Amino acid sequence: MAKERFDIKQHVTDTIIAQIEAGTPPWRKPWTGDVSGACLPLRHNGEAYKGINILMLWATAHVKGFSSARWMTFKQALELGGNVIKGQRATKSVFYGSIEREDENAPKGDESKRRIRFAKTNNVFNVDQIEGLPEEYYIRPEPPRDLGTEADPELEAFFASTGIEIITTEKPRAYYHPVQDHIHMPPIETFFTASGYYGTLAHEATHAACGPTRLNTQKVHANRKEYAFDELVAEIGACFLAVQLGVEPHFDQSAAYIECWLDALKSDKELIFKAAAEAQKAVDLINELAKGGDTQKAA
Structure with missing residues (x-):
């Protein structure tokens, strides 16, 4: 046989x-x-x-x-x-x-x-x-930094160096606006921990890297399935980036996303490969931008 x-x-x-x-x-x-x-x-x-x-x-x-x-x-x-x-x-x-x-x-x-x-x-x-x-x-990893609720100068400098605009207001929402091409973040002091803030910022930065003025891999007007996939890419990318920066990742996706991801994964064995590959490209671009690369990466 x-x-x-x-x-x-x-x-x-x-x-x-x-x-x-x-x-x-x-x-x-x-x-x-x-x-x-x-x-x-x-x-x-x-x-x-x-x-x-x-x-x-x-x-x-x-x-x-x-x-x-x-x-x-x-x-x-x-x-x-x-x-x-x-x-x-x-x-x-x-x-x-x-x-x-x-x-x-x-x-x-x-x-x-x-x-x-x-x-x-x-x-x-x-x-x-x-x-x-x-x-x-026998390399041992360093423990995640406990940043408390104070801004970290090194992390602030890293995200600022990407050239991606970050707007802070009292509005309790974190998101990337693809049309206006900026990230909105609530004030860092409103987060339970600063690591939660930077993990969230990494998530939105991944969205921005995949946005229309850069990699252009995420649709501005996405349907439910496309939106869930984009969130999966952003969550994986945020984890990659947070770990690179020495911040413990924090994520809180809804049960609806988890259910949608499971359905998609079970019907398409290629999906997790696609999501991980897109997340890696986004993180690579963010690092390139932080080193002074061109912010206009549209396909």
Whole structure:
């Protein structure tokens, strides 16, 4: 009997659905241990994972209680002098590559080739599952900063440097206005914690990065399904950005959104990949803008 082909996209989607149904989607509580702060997962060489791999490795780290940021394959651990502890199970990560093949539709005699992209899986282990590695590989995340209700100068400077206009009034709503291209935020002192304020600001900044004057991936007049997807992108992007900035993410999406996300995920195994990819693009753009990049990124 032929071996059934492993469907990585269905595996990822099923994992995320299980996390949401259990009340712990990985972007809701993405820190890697009970006492450690949030951190972005890193490869064996210190390179940061991106997109869907962040969600997958966060999900496993949350369930297993891993504290380390770094992940590597069995072979990579051996090459570094380490050894995977007996009985430890690997986590799936996604690897994207491409190959060249002859274009069957090309005219006769034409040796044109086309590039085909593919997704493969790697079996990776968290450093907490490996013994004998050099000490520097056992990276422990710093705990999220307790900012209280005071503004943080570094975070204020970061968001200001993006060039995205942020308007503050007493109105108790946080939102991005795509037509006027600005973010509205209530005063920071009205939030229970400053980390909640900056997490919310990161959410709206992700919307702004996806807005019509930049990536242009979110519709100004969206239907319910499109709006829910845009909120999913913004929530994941906000989590990516908040963790990068050292702020514990805080999210409070309604039950209606959660139900809509679950329905969409169950009917489309590509959805979480699309959402994570869009969120990563938005965060990359925000970081580029903060470094002085062009704010006009419309497609």
